[in-house]
Amino acid sequence: MNKPDYNELMELTKDYIDTFDTIFRLTTLNEDEIDKLYNDIKSKLIETKKVPLSDIFKAIQMAALYNNRYLNSYWLLFKKFFNEYHPLNGIEFVNQGFAALYIKEYNTEYDESFDNLFSKTTLINGSLSLHEKNSIYWAIMFDNKDLFIQLIEENDFDINQIYSSAFYPIHDRGFSLIELCCYYGAVNCFKLLRTKFKSQITDFCLDCSFLSGKPDIMNECLKELKPSYETMPYAIISHNIDFVMFLQNEYDLKFSLEDCVRYYNLHLFLVYLDQTKNINECFLFSPHFHCKSLCEYLLSHGADINSKSPYGETAIHNAVLENCKEIVELLIIHGIEINVKNDYNVTPIDIAATHKDNELAEILISNGADISDLNPFGKTLINSSVMYANEDTLKALIAKGVNWNAKEKIHGKTALHHAAENNKFGMVEFLVAHDVDINSKDKYDKTPLHYAVINNNLQIEEFLISHGADINAKDNQLKTAIHYAAEKNRKEILINLISHGIEINSKDNLGQTALHIASMLNNSEIVKILVSHGADINA
Template sequence: MKKYDYDELMELTKEYRETFDSLYKLHTQNEGDIDIIYQLVENNLIKTEYLTPSEVLRKISFISICNNRYIKSYWILFKKIFEKYHPREVSGIEIIFNYFAYKEYGIILDKSQKEDINFKQYSLNFHEEDQILRSIVNDDIKSLIPLIENDPTYYFPFDLLPDREYFYSPDSITMLSIIELCCYYGAVDCFKFLRTKFNTQITKHCLYYSFLSGNLDIMHLCLKEQKPDYKCMKYAIISRNIDFVSFLMNEYNININLEYCVEYNNLHAFFVHLDIYKKLYKCFVYSPRFGIPSLCEYFITRGVDVKARAKKGIAALHSAALNKNKRTAEFLISHGADIFAKDKKLRTPFYYAACNNNKDTAELLIYPHCNEMDKYQEKPIDIAIQKNYSEIVNLLISHGIRSPKKVRKLKTAV
């Protein structure tokens, strides 16, 4: 197997990396700056066909969760892309952006959220609409003190704002304390005041969000009270701060999770993992998730078997099947990838595509016996019906596949 070149990989993926860095590190409300980021996204992600417009919109909606101080900027960027490409569906979009798209364009981009949207009352001005939140965002101790002096243990009720999705915290918690909010927004003066005046407890979420906001003073104080775990690595990867990633590896022996790297499009951390552990085959199996065929090609030219397997028996084509964009799957098949490969749960690449509502990739991977049961006796058509993936259901029906056990649900889905 030939040796890889770290610098060569960084150069190969430079435009992709820099574009996602600009999204995750967005710190502007200037429309001119936002337009520059839009041009990067369009030229380096959409026109290159690394991601579909729908997938880009889903990513932007998620990134706004991690950096909601600038949610208005993300919404402007979202609108520019939506108005250029007019996608009919964005599966997995954060409900806040689904809500705004419905209010502005009259379209529900993820119909699984339809009932929830009817009960929501979201606002782009939520930072200004709660006095405590406004004080924390601005790290303004003077305005915060009279608001909390009688109740320093006040919890911010995101279910009333109206809920956790409204706040856009990357975690599944429903309420955050004031000190946790300080960590999320990097409000170091408010944080120190709470510790000095009230001896407010530092929680795990304080530590997690300190890696997300990147405030070193807050992080240092949190580390005195809480020991880092794998979730800290998650937030370090989201933050795009490779020094945080290295710190967790070197000081606390926390490994870089490749799943986080691909989910949050962090190629820099991905290559650091490769550089440390030298597992080309493992990185190759995950690499299709980035949607860059030339990256897959790089590994193959270094001698990695296109049929190589990683944990749980997953092959590179399984990973490619998770993408909305089918180009990487086409590339792998052209180089000998096995469309019949099954992981340890007996799931084929088609199973992955169908159960993730990736119609174009599913069409590429479909074959006569594609509706086989997995280890848990579930078939792709059953899952597609359960999740109301009507396009997948119709695709399977067009190939003569039915689900006798769920005829009624099938008719509803179609």
């Protein structure tokens, strides 16, 4: 069997590599060029089903964090995808600055904590910018030597000023001026700070110099400091293979496949395979790139389909984690073990149950996935599916005759307990429609109604009662729903319970009624409601 060929793999994955390189190495504010990149991403990555939209959103945010001179371009790109595709499952924000922009642009739920982030952006000639024009930070961002000289000569200039913003990579103490120079590759400003103020080069200066990639700055930093393991991720993020190889060859620094995946650097992944010849390790990681042809290639060149990571994961764990339907099907066709457990006893079907709106669970179940086993937390598959509101998985379980009333190992809760406890009204409706035991008790003898009251969900409370829930059911402390309504100060819940005829003077194991509890907790409005509805003040 032929060994993997680096050049063949580069050609096979060319669209993926070229497109993500362009995203991370963006150097334009021109809208026509942004349109071209947008169309390239659509045609080469999304429409070919190579990469899910969620990964495109994450990559844009991540690239903007490490290349924010072009924040406006990244934001335009982000909006183009959002406005066309309107993702139903929301967006995972890996860049708090982008989260703030999203909230502001689309009028989603406002959080006052974002006020400071809004103040960190400005519009200049209609374009989004992080810095006010003619500020010291503006001068550094565009390496404007004349403006920088003018500003540092002013009497109130503070050489020790620190800049912090969520639009930059996380750095505990913020950015000094010389660190900003390294981040932006501002050679002229950097040299002025070094000659005029003797500004000290920090480890973070060195790290950032591999982002901007300006030889003058990198060489000056390397004269003072030696790269560390913290430097390597910045070289990987730059999507400049030469920088990574320099750190590896000159300083014996290693790079990880995890970072190749995290920063969408498939080119470096292929370099790793070419260097190490470790086809099984690379095969394990290959599903993370959503590239079916890559997985097929590695399998056809000798990868062991059931090879495991040091933590016991196989390729199917990773394919399910990434929600890669095509790759999961490919692995199943090639005979991968479908019920394999990692070192934490997690199976692929356990992972599938945590996804929303996907067909993976159905594929796994139809191909022999074990639906009776408990996950590492003692939960049944149906419980996990309810927790993540995964109706597709529940439907697949129906077809297999799953026991709706199966209880988890630790707390003895059924799927309906979890649905009520986690305010999943749609799941409550779904389960009740399939004849689940509405009065099932957990390890503490609590019914789903108890949890609906505790969590102040009037909608679920009313639904359960109207569908036969025992309103006077007692837990292991002999408390009924009315005791918890009084304890938690649930006025609307309490009134609804009373309207349905709950025993108002029921006593718990301490002989206390709801009125006793409300009085002890000084819940005066609850007391008034109870007394006005006939609670026995002498009980």
